[in-house]
Amino acid sequence: xxxxxxxxxxLEALEEIRNIMDRSVRFISLSGWSGIWxxxxxxAGSFIAYRWMLNPDFKYIRxxxxxxxxxxxxxxxxxxxxxxxAVFIIAFAGGLFFTWKKAHRQQQQLWSNASRQxxxxxxxxxxxxxxxxxxxxxxxxxxxxxxxxLAFYGLAxxxxxxxxxxxxxxxxxxxxxxGCASLFLPAxxxxxxxxxxxxxxxxxxxxMWNKYDK
Amino acid sequence: MSNPIGQLNxxxxxxxxxxxxxxxxxxxxxxxxxxxxxxxxxxxxxxxxMKTLVENDYIRVYKGFIGRKTxxxxxxxxxxxxxxxxxxxxxxxxxxxxx
Numbered sequence: 001x002x003x004x005x006x007x008x009x010x011l012e013a014l015e016e017i018r019n020i021m022d023r024s025v026r027f028i029s030l031s032g033w034s035g036i037w038x039x040x041x042x043x044a045g046s047f048i049a050y051r052w053m054l055n056p057d058f059k060y061i062r063x064x065x066x067x068x069x070x071x072x073x074x075x076x077x078x079x080x081x082x083x084x085x086a087v088f089i090i091a092f093a094g095g096l097f098f099t100w101k102k103a104h105r106q107q108q109q110l111w112s113n114a115s116r117q118x119x120x121x122x123x124x125x126x127x128x129x130x131x132x133x134x135x136x137x138x139x140x141x142x143x144x145x146x147x148x149x150l151a152f153y154g155l156a157x158x159x160x161x162x163x164x165x166x167x168x169x170x171x172x173x174x175x176x177x178x179g180c181a182s183l184f185l186p187a188x189x190x191x192x193x194x195x196x197x198x199x200x201x202x203x204x205x206x207x208m209w210n211k212y213d214k
Numbered sequence: 215m216s217n218p219i220g221q222l223n224x225x226x227x228x229x230x231x232x233x234x235x236x237x238x239x240x241x242x243x244x245x246x247x248x249x250x251x252x253x254x255x256x257x258x259x260x261x262x263x264m265k266t267l268v269e270n271d272y273i274r275v276y277k278g279f280i281g282r283k284t285x286x287x288x289x290x291x292x293x294x295x296x297x298x299x300x301x302x303x304x305x306x307x308x309x310x311x312x313x
Contacts, residue, residue: 006219010308013232017302020236024244024252113241113248 027114027164029103032213034095035171035205041094043198045087049080050190077137102213118163125156146189150196151179165212171204218307225270226301230255230263235298238273238290245287264288272297 022028055076103110129152136144154175161169175196182192226232233253237244244252250260267273272294278285290298 006308010305013229014302014305014309016229017232017236020233020252021240024237024248025240109251112251113244 023108023114025114025117025163026166027112027118028212029099029106029108029110030164030168030208031095031098031102032205032207032209032211033098033102035201035208037094037098037205038091039198039201039203039205041087041091042201043194045083046190046194046198048083052076052079052083053190077142081137114163118160121159121163122156125152125159128152129156143186143189144183146193147179147183149179150175150182150192153197154179165208167208167211168204171200174200218304218311221300221304221307223297223301223304225266225272226298228263230259231267234260234263234267234288235272235290235294238288239295239298243276243287243289245285249288267294270294270297 100110109115129148132148132152133145136142136148154172154177157168157172157175159172161167161172178192178196178200182189185192226235230253233255234249237249237252246260250257253260255263264273264275268275270293271291274289274291276287276289278287
């Protein structure tokens, strides 16, 4: 009988150790709804961009060399940049909201050792991707925006996966693959964008919701 | 064969100390407030268990500053890591012995 008690206590202690080890390095409150929200926002943004691109004046594939220097205040470029920033802010704010709600429900802190680690590991790929994207715009090579956004975002997710629910690694791998693939089919950039940031996020969010939140 | 229960480390008898050691095993360093919310204990309770672990040279304290606020971080020592691994081995043996 006493042996049974010992076993019970031992299992409990091991469970506790495992739990603390996991929670101290992994930010587990990332909500599935955050992914679904970000994906829907990206799809809506892509649709607006698609409508704008139907305008015959807009040339997506061009280089500064073939067309001469570009005018940075070209109304199309400015509109697309504003749209991109708006989509990012709406997606990020909504994503943060759902994750905050989940953390609240789990009585976990949003700002913890684990979430800081996660953001730290995401920072460098995002920063590098930002530089690549901004410089692509600067040189007027719009066809490199989609590949660099997707590939670096994917790398950031892979980097973060050690410090959150590790399934996000697969989303990262798919985004890196899509980003590289889109280099070969520059005319379909927006389609790759909508798939990588829209559909995949929704799919990922739904799977995560089903696995952890339900 | 010696009884594995005898190999358990008395210092790791408390849930809080086990929590502290577990967190420090997988993190290079961790600060007081993060540990507090992770293990879900009061300041005083955590501090007193910390003291025991520091006295046994299982963990080391680093007092730093972020701006004007003090930022106390903790790190596991080689001794602490060895002791905790031995404790885990003993726990494992207990379970294996009973299966």
